[in-house]
Structures are given as structure tokens and as C-alpha cells.
Amino acid sequence: MNTTIATGARVELRDVRIDYDDGPAAEIDLVVEPGEVVILLGPSGCGKSTILRALAGLQPIAAGAARVDGDPHDHPDTKCAMVFQEDALLPWRTARRNVEFALAMRGVLRKRRRAIATGLLDQVGLTGFAEHLPRRLSGGMRQRVQLARTLAAEPRVLLMDEPFGALDAQTRLEMQQLLVSVWLRHRTTILFVTHDVDEALLLGDRVVVLTSRPARAARIVEVARPRRPGAQLEPEFAGQRQEILALLGHSPDLPQS
Ligand SMILES: Nc1ncnc2c1ncn2[C@@H]1O[C@H](COP(=O)(O)OP(=O)(O)OP(=O)(O)O)[C@@H](O)[C@H]1O
Numbered sequence: 062m063n064t065t066i067a068t069g070a071r072v073e074l075r076d077v078r079i080d081y082d083d084g085p086a087a088e089i090d091l092v093v094e095p096g097e098v099v100i101l102l103g104p105s106g107c108g109k110s111t112i113l114r115a116l117a118g119l120q121p122i123a124a125g126a127a128r129v130d131g132d133p134h135d136h137p138d139t140k141c142a143m144v145f146q147e148d149a150l151l152p153w154r155t156a157r158r159n160v161e162f163a164l165a166m167r168g169v170l171r172k173r174r175r176a177i178a179t180g181l182l183d184q185v186g187l188t189g190f191a192e193h194l195p196r197r198l199s200g201g202m203r204q205r206v207q208l209a210r211t212l213a214a215e216p217r218v219l220l221m222d223e224p225f226g227a228l229d230a231q232t233r234l235e236m237q238q239l240l241v242s243v244w245l246r247h248r249t250t251i252l253f254v255t256h257d258v259d260e261a262l263l264l265g266d267r268v269v270v271l272t273s274r275p276a277r278a279a280r281i282v283e284v285a286r287p288r289r290p291g292a293q294l295e296p297e298f299a300g301q302r303q304e305i306l307a308l309l310g311h312s313p314d315l316p317q318s
Pocket residue numbers: 081082086103104105106107108109110111112274
């Protein structure tokens with residue numbers, strides 16, 4: 062791998078308020094340390110995506126300030142990359158050429174692009190699939206290409222909006238494990254939106270449980286790292302799971318919707 066490692070940035074949301082025409086959508090005060098994984102969890106429509114969109118510079122902030130490594134962040138740039146549930150690959154380009162496109166955007170010389178793209182596709186477990194068009198790949202594989210392409214841009218912050226929400230349970234588990242391995246390698250700061258408490262506890266250093274709209278932090282749960290296999294069964298983990306479900310208004314005995 063020839064890419065330099067872009068370590069995570071510090072993200073600050075200082076008394077930030079984000080409005081839509083019909084009123085406030087989020088009121089949030091949060092600092093995410095470099096390389097930290099913070100999960101935003103909350104009821105449907107509470108304002109989770111809105112917070113990510115504001116951090117991506119796609120949504121104006123009505124009050125307060127968003128900063129990345131101390132710099133005001135109010136417009137899209139390469140420091141923060143969004144990863145969506147639906148993949149946004151170019152359908153006429155192979156997996157490798159989709160990744161190369163991001164490298165070209167970053168100004169990487171043509172002769173270096175191929176080796177870097179192949180290395181990134183190896184990292185996300187797609188060795189042997191580099192020359193496939195997106196339509197010949199499964200949903201999980203397309204998400205892997207999207208992750209490789211996102212990493213090619215060397216973002217300092219990954220903004221992930223329910224990236225695995227459309228995948229089947231097995232593929233979702235594989236993608237969660239992949240994200241952990243990618244994170245261990247790159248230590249990118251990650252803000253990750255999910256509805257899934259187990260996903261939150263598996264991936265997060267901290268889980269921010271949000272109120273219904275406007276999204277405010279109802280509680281921030283610290284999660285111990287590193288996770289051991291089977292940690293979900295340990296009492297501390299089970300206690301945190303129940304605490305979060307209670308905050309979300311679910312009975313812990315009921316399965317999550
Ligand atoms: N562009 C917009 N204009 C006006 N209202 C919007 C806009 N986008 C979202 N909203 C509303 O703002 C609220 C927050 O939306 P947002 O998408 O951030 O919620 P969310 O927590 O990510 O939801 P979900 O979990 O269902 O994806 C919702 O009530 C939504 O209908």
C-alpha cells in the first residue's frame with residue numbers, strides 16, 4: 062500500500078443548532094476526539110442524518126459552530142467523507158476504476174493509481190474482483206468498493222449514515238468486522254448513524270443516544286474497547302444494551318425493530 066495514512070481529525074460541534082423551515086431539527090454539543098468512533102442512535106426522524114449532513118457541509122448551521130481540527134467547517138471538503146446506505150458507484154466503471162476515480166480527484170498521478178486502487182480493494186476483501194462492473198457485484202461487495210473508494214480520498218473523518226442498513230444480517234456482520242479492521246489500520250475519526258443497538262455497541266467508543274426531534278443528546282454511553290469475541294454476552298455489555306433500549310423507549314425483552 063502506497064497511500065499515506067491520514068489519521069483522524071478532532072470534530073467539534075459547539076452548541077450547534079440546525080433548522081428546517083418548520084423548526085429546529087437538532088441541537089447538539091459534542092466533541093469527537095481524533096480516531097474516536099462515535100455512534101448517533103435515536104428514533105426515526107429525530108435528526109441523525111441532519112447532524113451528519115451539517116458536518117459534511119451540506120446543511121447550514123443556524124447557531125453555534127462546527128470545527129474540524131479547529132477550522133470552521135461549513136462547506137464540503139475532502140477532510141470529511143460521507144458514506145451512504147445506497148452505494149453511489151459509477152455503473153460503467155469497474156471496481157478498480159471507481160477507486161481510481163477518487164485517486165484522480167485527489168491528484169494522484171495516473172501511473173500510481175492502479176497499484177493503490179488494487180491495494181485498497183485487497184484491504185476491503187475484494188481481491189480478484191477489481192475488474193468487475195458494479196452490476197456484477199453483490200450489495201455487500203458494492204459497499205466494500207464504496208468503502209475503498211472513500212478511503213482513496215484519504216478523509217480524516219468518515220460520516221457513515223446507516224451504511225449497512227440495506228444488507229442482510231450475515232453481510233452486515235462481515236461489513237462491521239471489515240470496518241473495525243479498516244479503522245484499526247487508518248484510525249479515521251468516525252461518526253456513524255444506526256438504528257441497531259448491537260451495531261452501536263460493537264463499533265462505538267461512545268454511543269450518543271438522541272431524543273426525538275429536535276435531536277439532543279439524552280445520554281452518552283461509553284463502550285469499553287477492545288471488544289472481545291462474544292462480549293455481547295458479558296454482563297456489562299448486556300447492561301449497556303438494556304440502558305440504551307430503555308432510553309429509546311423499548312422494552313429490553315422485545316426484539317429491535
Ligand atoms: N430538507 C428537509 N427539509 C425539511 N425537513 C426535513 C428535511 N430533511 C429532513 N427533514 C425532517 O427533519 C427531521 C430529521 O430528519 P433526519 O433525516 O435528519 O432524521 P433521521 O434521524 O436521520 O431519520 P431516520 O432515522 O428515519 O433516517 C425529520 O422530521 C425529517 O422529516
